[in-house]
Amino acid sequence: xxxxxxxxxxxxxxxxxxxxxxxxxxxxxxxxxxxxxxxxxxxxxxxxxxxxxxxxxxxxxxxxxxxxxxxxxxxxxxxxxxxxxxxxxxxxxxxxxxxxxxxxxxxxxxxxxxxxxxxxxxxxxxxxxxxxxxxxxxxxxxxxxxxxxxxxxxxxxxxxxxxxxxxxxxxxxxxxxxxxxxxxxxxxxxxxxxxxxxxxxxxxxxxxxxxxxxxxxxxxxxxxxxxxxxxxxxxxxxxxxxxxxxxxxxxxxxxxxxxxxxxxxxxxxxxxxxxxxxxxxxxxxxxxxxxxxxxxxxxxxxxxxxxxxxxxxxxxxxxxxxxxxxxxxxxxxxxxxxxxxxxxxxxxxxxxxxxxxxxxxxxxxxxxxxxxxxxxxxxxxxxxxxxxxxxxxxxxxxxxxxxxxxxxxxxxxxxxxxxxxxxxxxxxxxxxxxxxxxxxxxxxxxxxxxxxxxxxxxxxxxxxxxxxxxxxxxxxxxxxxxxxxxxxxxxxxxxxxxxxxxxxxxxxxxxxxxxxxxxxxxxxxxxxxxxxxxxxxxxxxxxxxxxxxxxxxxxxxxxxxxxxxxxxxxxxxxxxxxxxxxxxxxxxxxxxxxxxxxxxxxxxxxxxxxxxxxxxxxxxxxxxxxxxxxxxxxxxxxxxxxxxxxxxxxxxxxxxxxxxxxxxxxxxxxxxxxxxxxxxxxxxxxxxxxxxxxxxxxxxxxxxxxxxxxxxxxxxxxxxxxxxxxxxxxxxxxxxxxxxxxxxxxxxxxxxxxxxxxx
Numbered sequence: 210x211x212x213x214x215x216x217x218x219x220x221x222x223x224x225x226x227x228x229x230x231x232x233x234x235x236x237x238x239x240x241x242x243x244x245x246x247x248x249x250x251x252x253x254x255x256x257x258x259x260x261x262x263x264x265x266x267x268x269x270x271x272x273x274x275x276x277x278x279x280x281x282x283x284x285x286x287x288x289x290x291x292x293x294x295x296x297x298x299x300x301x302x303x304x305x306x307x308x309x310x311x312x313x314x315x316x317x318x319x320x321x322x323x324x325x326x327x328x329x330x331x332x333x334x335x336x337x338x339x340x341x342x343x344x345x346x347x348x349x350x351x352x353x354x355x356x357x358x359x360x361x362x363x364x365x366x367x368x369x370x371x372x373x374x375x376x377x378x379x380x381x382x383x384x385x386x387x388x389x390x391x392x393x394x395x396x397x398x399x400x401x402x403x404x405x406x407x408x409x410x411x412x413x414x415x416x417x418x419x420x421x422x423x424x425x426x427x428x429x430x431x432x433x434x435x436x437x438x439x440x441x442x443x444x445x446x447x448x449x450x451x452x453x454x455x456x457x458x459x460x461x462x463x464x465x466x467x468x469x470x471x472x473x474x475x476x477x478x479x480x481x482x483x484x485x486x487x488x489x490x491x492x493x494x495x496x497x498x499x500x501x502x503x504x505x506x507x508x509x510x511x512x513x514x515x516x517x518x519x520x521x522x523x524x525x526x527x528x529x530x531x532x533x534x535x536x537x538x539x540x541x542x543x544x545x546x547x548x549x550x551x552x553x554x555x556x557x558x559x560x561x562x563x564x565x566x567x568x569x570x571x572x573x574x575x576x577x578x579x580x581x582x583x584x585x586x587x588x589x590x591x592x593x594x595x596x597x598x599x600x601x602x603x604x605x606x607x608x609x610x611x612x613x614x615x616x617x618x619x620x621x622x623x624x625x626x627x628x629x630x631x632x633x634x635x636x637x638x639x640x641x642x643x644x645x646x647x648x649x650x651x652x653x654x655x656x657x658x659x660x661x662x663x664x665x666x667x668x669x670x671x672x673x674x675x676x677x678x679x680x681x682x683x684x685x686x687x688x689x690x691x692x693x694x695x696x697x698x699x700x701x702x703x704x705x706x707x708x709x710x711x712x713x714x715x716x717x718x719x720x721x722x723x724x725x726x727x728x729x730x731x732x733x734x735x736x737x738x739x740x741x742x743x744x745x746x747x748x749x750x751x752x753x754x755x756x757x758x759x760x761x762x763x764x765x766x767x768x769x770x771x772x773x774x775x776x777x778x779x780x781x782x783x784x785x786x787x788x789x790x791x792x793x794x795x796x797x798x799x800x801x802x803x804x805x806x807x808x809x810x811x812x813x814x815x816x817x818x819x820x821x822x823x824x825x826x827x828x829x830x831x832x833x834x835x836x837x838x839x840x841x842x843x844x845x846x847x848x849x850x851x852x853x854x855x856x857x858x859x860x861x862x863x864x865x866x867x868x869x870x871x872x873x874x875x876x877x878x879x880x881x882x883x884x885x886x887x888x889x890x891x892x893x894x895x896x897x898x899x900x901x902x903x904x905x906x907x908x909x910x911x912x913x914x915x916x917x918x919x920x921x922x923x924x925x926x927x928x929x930x931x932x933x934x935x936x937x938x939x940x941x942x943x944x945x946x947x948x949x950x951x952x953x954x955x956x957x958x959x960x961x962x963x964x965x966x967x968x
Contacts, residue, residue: 214255214257214258214261215230215255215257216254216255216257216258216261216308216309216312216313217252217253217254217255217258217312217313217315217316218230218231218252218253218255219250219251219252219316219319220235220238220239220242220248220250220251220252220253220395221239221242221250223235223236223239223253224239225240227239227255228333229256229333230255230256230257230391231253231255231256231331231391231393232253232256232330232331232332232333232391232393233331233333233508234329234330234331234393234506234508235253235331235391235393237487237506237507237508238393238395238504238506238507240486240487241483241486241504241507244482244486246479246482246483246504247502247503247504248395248503248504248505249327249395249396249397249398249503249505250395250396251326251327251393251394251395251396252316252394253331253391253392253393253394254309254312254313254362254391254392254394255391256333256389256390256391258306258309258312258391258392259366259389259390259391259392260389261306261308261309262303262305262306262309262366265306266303268296268299268300268303269386271295271296271299272296272370275292275295275296275370276292276375278292278852278854278948279852279853279927279929281375281378283929284907284927285906285907285908285927286372286376287906287907287908287909287910287911288854288907288908288927289372289375289376290372290599290908290910291854291907291908291909291910292372292375293370293371293372293375294602294603294606294614294909295614296367296370297364297367297368297370297371297603297606298606298610298611298614299367300363300364300366300367301360301363301364301367301606301607301610302610302612303363305359305362305363310359313355313358313359313362313394314355316394317355317358320396322354323353324353324396324397325350325351325352325353325396325397325399326351326352326353326358326361326394326395326396326397327348327349327350327351327352327393327394327395327396327397327505328348328349328350328352328358328361328362328365328392328393328394329346329347329348329349329365329392329393329395330346330347330348330365330368330369330390330391330392330393331390331391331392331393332346332369332381332388332389332390332391333389333391345368345371345373345374345377345381346365346368346369346371346373346374346390347364347365347367347368347371348365349361349364349365350397350427351397358394360607362392362394364607365390365392366390366392368390369383369388369389369390370383373528398496398497398503398505399426399427399496400426400496400497400498400501400503401425401426401498402423402424402425402426402467402468402496402497402498403423403424403426403427403494403495403496403497403505404421404422404423404424404438404494404495404496405421405422405492405493405494405495406419406420406421406422406476406479406480406491406492406493406495407419407420407421407480407490407491407492407510408445408480408481408483408484408490408491408492408510409445409490409510410442411492411510411511414490414510417444417445417446418442418443418444418445418451419442419443419445419477419480420440420441420442420443421440421441421443421468421473421476421477422438422439422440422441423438423439423467423468424436424437424438424439424456424467425467427496436456437456437457438456439453439454439455439456439466439467439468440452440453440454440456441453441454441468441473443473443477445477445481448473448474448477450470450473453466468498471499472498472499475498475499475502476495476502479493479495479502479504480493483504483507487507487509489509489510490509490510491507491508491509491510492507492508492509492510492511493505493506493507493508494506494507528596528599528600529593529594529596529597529600530600531600531755531758531759531762533593534594534597534600534762534766535758535762537590537593537594537597538594538762538765540590541590541591541594541769541773542765542769545586545590545591546769546772546773546776549583549586549773549776549777549780550776552579552583552780553696553776553779553780553783556575556576556579556780556783557692557696557779557783559572561786561787561790562790566794566819566820567819567820569787569790569791569794569819570791570815570816570817570819570820572787573784573787573788573791573812573815573816573819574812574816576780576783576784576787577784577812577813577816579780579784580777580780580781580784583777583780584777587773587777591769591770591773592770594766594769594770595766595767595769595770595773596766597762597763597765597766597767598621598763598766598767598770598910599910600759600762600763601617601620601759601760601762601763601764601766602617602763602910604756604759604763605617605620605740605744608744608747608748608756609743609744609747610747615909615918616735616740617740618909618910618914618915618918618919619735619736619737619740620737620740620741620744620760620763620764621737621763621764621767621915621919622736622737622919623737624764624767624768625768626768626771626772626890627694627771627772627775627776627890628771628775628890628893628894630694631690631694631695631775631893631894632893632894632897634690634693634694635690635711635714635715635718635894636718637686638683638686638687638690638715638718639715639716639718639719640719641679641682641683641686642679642683642715642716642719643719645677645678645679647677647678648674648677648678648679648680648683649716649719649720651673651674651676651677651680652674652683652712652715652716653716654670654673655670655671655673655674655709655712656709656712656713656716656875658670671684687708687712687715691704691705691708691711692705695711696779696782696783697775697778697779697781697782697891698778698779698781698782698784698785698891699778699871699874699889699891699892700870700871701785701807701808701871702785702870702871703782703785703786703789704782704871704891705782705786706785706786706789707871707875709875710871710872710874710875711874711875711894712875713874713875713876713877714874714875714877714894714895714898717877717878717879717898718879718897718898720879721879721880721898741760744756744760745757767915771890771912774889774890774891775890775891778890778891784812788807788811788812788815789807791815791816791818791819792807792815794819795815795818795819795827798824799826800818800824800825800826800827801818801826801827801829802829807829811829814827814829815827848934848952849951849952849953850949850950850951850952851903851925851928851931851934851935851949851950851952852928852948852949853903853907853925853926853927853928853931853948853949853950854907854908854909854925854926854927854948855925855944855945855946855947855948856902856904856907856908856909856913856914856917856918856924856925856926856927856945856948857902857914857917857918857921857922857923857924857945858918858923858945858946859901859921859922859923859943859945859946860923860942860943860944860945860946861882861900861901861922861923861942861943862900862940862941862942862943862955863880863881863882863900863901863940863941863943864880864881864882864937864938864939864940864941865881865882865884865903865935865936865937865938865939865940865941866878866881866882866883866884866937867884867885867932867935867936867937868883868884868885868892868895868932869885869886869932874892874895876937877895877898877899878898879898880898880900881898881899881900882899882900882901882902882903882941882943883895883896883898883899883901883902883903884902884903884904884931884932884935885902885903885904885905885913885931885932886904886905886906886931886932887904887905887906887911887912887913887926888902888904888911888912888913888916889912890912893912893916896913896916896917896920896922897920899922900922900923900943901922901923901924901925901941901943901945902917902922902923902924902925902926902943903924903925903926903928903931903935903941903943903950904924904925904926904927904928904931905926905927905928905929905930905931905932906926906927907926907927907928908926908927911926913926914926917945923943923944923945924943924945925943925944925945925948925949925950927948928950935950935952939952940952940953940954941953942955
């Protein structure tokens with residue numbers, strides 16, 4: 210028999226030869242300790258421990274499957290996150306090999322049972338001189354007890370395949386057959402001040418300055434960007450302070466520097482010694498001051514050139530913890546969403562027809578500025594808060610360890626979304642017309658006669674509806690719904706100006722209720738409340754408040770990320786309304802061509818025309834109408850199967866209806882398979898009519914996936930070019946279990962046909 214693998218090495222016994230087994234982070238800490246610097250004691254789980262986990266499980270096969278589902282470069286960030294969640298859940302569910310667990314228990318036995326630990330990654334090649342990849346892998350602090358340490362080790366191992374790491378997989382050289390992870394386990398050091406320090410200014414490497422940043426308490430708040438640090442620039446030659454910038458931490462007395470001259474002088478000497486030891490300018494994490502200073506990490510300073518096309522850095526900011534989500538909740542839920550809603554209501558209440566030309570021009574400018582301002586807020590604040598759902602997902606799965614990694618989606622059932630309020634209003638309208646056949650026929654005729662270019666219905670079509678018994682009451686109820694829940698922009702179309710698009714959906718709802726054309730299974734076996742109780746039971750009474758807050762933040766972020774889209778769409782709708790009023794006024798004066806598509810870049814020209822006292826004609830560049838997807842000439846041009854992500858379970862067959870523009874909203878019929886780029890909040894009223902959903906955009910936490918899952922509708926997403934590969938009328942079978950869309954008659958139909966031919 211061969212020698213027993215060395216699963217654990219105490220840091221006090223580490224030498225340079227161990228670096229391939231423990232990674233650069235752990236090896237450098239050991240080197241610092243040998244050189245006389247204070248470091249926290251502990252041990253390192255070597256890469257053979259990770260390899261032993263792979264050897265006793267099928268995790269390597271699972272990782273290969275996730276990375277091979279589709280070309281990685283074709284995966285959207287949401288899909289990468291989904292794959293990472295599935296891999297993480299597989300790691301959490303896998304028991305740590307007994308021999309590895311025994312080695313950890315032996316190492317922990319050298320310390321008091323109540324010792325708090327920091328458990329961090331130390332992947333080979335993680336902190337190279339060219340790339341540090343700081344923050345890509347997980348770290349856990351304040352971990353107490355054998356079971357908690359083992360759980361943290363598993364999660365650090367899984368973070369080798371996190372969404373953050375996979376986005377950088379080429380630079381990291383991630384390969385399931387070769388990639389390995391070591392884990393550093395050290396005793397916690399709790400001091401009154403911590404921070405980071407750079408031997409040279411990473412922004413200006415040629416300058417002879419060092420940089421020190423400090424925050425109260427643990428360094429994690431600074432590394433995670435949750436606490437604003439004090440910052441010093443120190444001249445390397447004599448230690449003089451070149452500049453000091455106090456941090457903004459909303460604390461009493463925060464104007465006093467956290468470090469004094471002696472603290473800074475000691476830190477600068479340490480930086481100089483570390484640079485001499487390793488022969489590169491260091492980036493160190495530290496805690497404590499002067500004779501209590503402890504080095505937590507040392508790595509080379511890396512200054513990769515910024516790439517304006519590389520959005521990965523922005524994506525990595527969308528992983529907020531509880532502290533940041535708490536701050537975002539105060540800002541988004543308490544301030545921004547109410548302000549956005551109030552602005553939409555105020556703009557909708559303005560009588561634009563009564564405005565002078567100058568006032569109308571001002572109204573257009575105001576609305577254009579509002580759309581630009583709120584769009585910026587949407588990307589900078591609404592989207593980060595929306596990722597609270599992902600925070601809830603990881604929290605739930607780590608605690609409950611469900612067999613289904615998407616069980617947590619059930620926690621979002623029944624949330625009061627604006628889209629649901631709209632859908633309820635449409636269902637009420639459908640109930641109103643369902644028993645009234647003449648009224649349904651009049652509405653159908655009105656929709657059929659509506660001009661696709663007109664901004665309003667034909668007056669005689671409205672009169673025809675009004676003339677039918679119940680028509681007047683229906684039109685009143687419909688107008689109320691338009692004013693309250695349908696004042697939205699879908700693309701460049703204002704839905705309030707195209708009621709035929711909405712009424713088609715109302716008719717389909719009424720007819721499907723009469724005929725039973727659509728039948729859905731509804732939510733899964735677990736209610737939201739049952740899943741919440743399952744979470745609370747898993748975390749125990751000591752973490753009950755933490756779990757409740759995480760649950761509340763996750764649910765709120767899901768609700769608001771739907772609502773913010775609709776509220777922003779209302780402000781966009783009001784800009785279109787002002788442009789339409791202006792266009793009609795200019796056309797009436799013979800200053801604008803009768804039919805012209807207004808685009809976003811025309812806003813300034815329309816406003817300027819209203820202010821033009823000379824009354825010159827307005828010349829707008831004619832834009833080509835959007836091109837429809839190319840049509841196939843034969844069924845053979847489409848693959849028999851399209852592979853995507855399994856987003857909502859179930860299997861259903863039906864005819865395809867592609868939604869490519871606002872016009873398609875009015876063409877959708879009950880029982881069809883809804884194929885689109887992505888289900889937008891403005892079109893979720895179609896989802897209850899669908900037999901199944903196919904989307905180009907992928908991810909379990911996009912609107913279509915969650916709504917389909919709640920309604921029991923099969924959904925497959927992440928199919929690149931879905932609206933180009935499939936055409937209206939194609940017969941498809943959507944398998945939401947496997948993530949496969951089969952084009953053509955279902956297999957059982959083919960078998961029946963073959964049997965008939967044989968018979």
